[in-house]
Amino acid sequence: MKQFRKVSDNTVNRLPKYLRHIQEELNNGKDHISSAMLAEVVGSTSSQVRQDFSNFGNYGSQGYGYHLKSLDEAVRTIIGIHVPHHVAVIGTGCLGRALVEHLEFQKYNFQLCAAFDIDPSLIGSSINGVTIRHVSELSEYLETNEIHICILTVPKSAAKVVAQKLSGMGVPAIWNFTNETLNLNPQKTVVQNINLMDSLLSLTYHLEQLPNRQRDLPLPSDVE
């Protein structure tokens, strides 16, 4: 995989949004797209879009914009999903199951390869065609199978122990839904912490700023 010069997290976070829009436009039968249109999708400027792509190569041309098919291929390669990634889900309760069933793994070249739980009533049943194994088999499985990404949906109390084990066994990426902050060696295992409550709280802030929501409650007195 090509290593790129260090780009900002904001640039990385815009890549999937570009990709989704590129795919929509391809599905609409379009042939090319301007940086202005891509800017609209990510709520940014044309020059920001051009700067984002210039981190990775020489894309687009003035007046024409970007050839969609080539840009689709390029963005997939930049993100790294031109090659398949093996995924395991650790914790097959409602959230783990929902994620696996809800997300379009195949479309982005992700392959669910294994699932683990501790609940005897779940072991042996299947999730998206994959048999759920007991978590005691995790080490043995990882010794003989390459897993690139683990979806961590175990209870918060188990998160740190399981994450340490995964990192120790060489799993390079953890998608962490446990609400536990994980401190792993970032040169060995990258972690994406998902805290959905943060998102709900941001939404609540915006809701309370709507013009018709002026309840005129006082703020607590200034804090010293």
Add this chain to the structure above:
Amino acid sequence: MKQFRKVSDNTVNRLPKYLRHIQEELNNGKDHISSAMLAEVVGSTSSQVRQDFSNFGNYGSQGYGYHLKSLDEAVRTIIGIHVPHHVAVIGTGCLGRALVEHLEFQKYNFQLCAAFDIDPSLIGSSINGVTIRHVSELSEYLETNEIHICILTVPKSAAKVVAQKLSGMGVPAIWNFTNETLNLNPQKTVVQNINLMDSLLSLTYHLEQLPNRQRDLPLPSDVE
């Protein structure tokens, strides 16, 4: 509710992170906190932290920092969760159920009041103590009950129609998990679009940048 001067989305998105850390420190028996410590939590600088809070009032003092209990109360009031919010979940499949069961609603003053689905096998059963109603009862319910936030977990194909209905009935906030982009009047209904695949793709990018992942595959040739 007090209307604040317009602050950036980045500031709004940091508020829940501040709140979580304030609560952790309170649970650890701490009394006050410095802007430097809060900065570390959100990956920013002390001056950014001070600037964030100065948008909302006169908080903290030099040398002492912030009094945790007062700051907790202030941030709750700024976000708006010092008052309860009524939540309804529309679509009680695996994802809707997982969200409702996974998130600590009570801790943040959210109250699940209603649940709707279209699947006859689900109607009448309950989700977190709330009876699931048929979606045909939605309008009547909203006429007589105030719902502040709808969690939208219906299939993508139904998202636009349901969202239009909710906005038309005066629901001021939609937490949108349908992967359908919603175009509603932002003066009437605010929308938070959650696209979990974006997060997984960002994680994949970072995974492929790890030092031991240099597969040396070529990038597609530059795109014109």
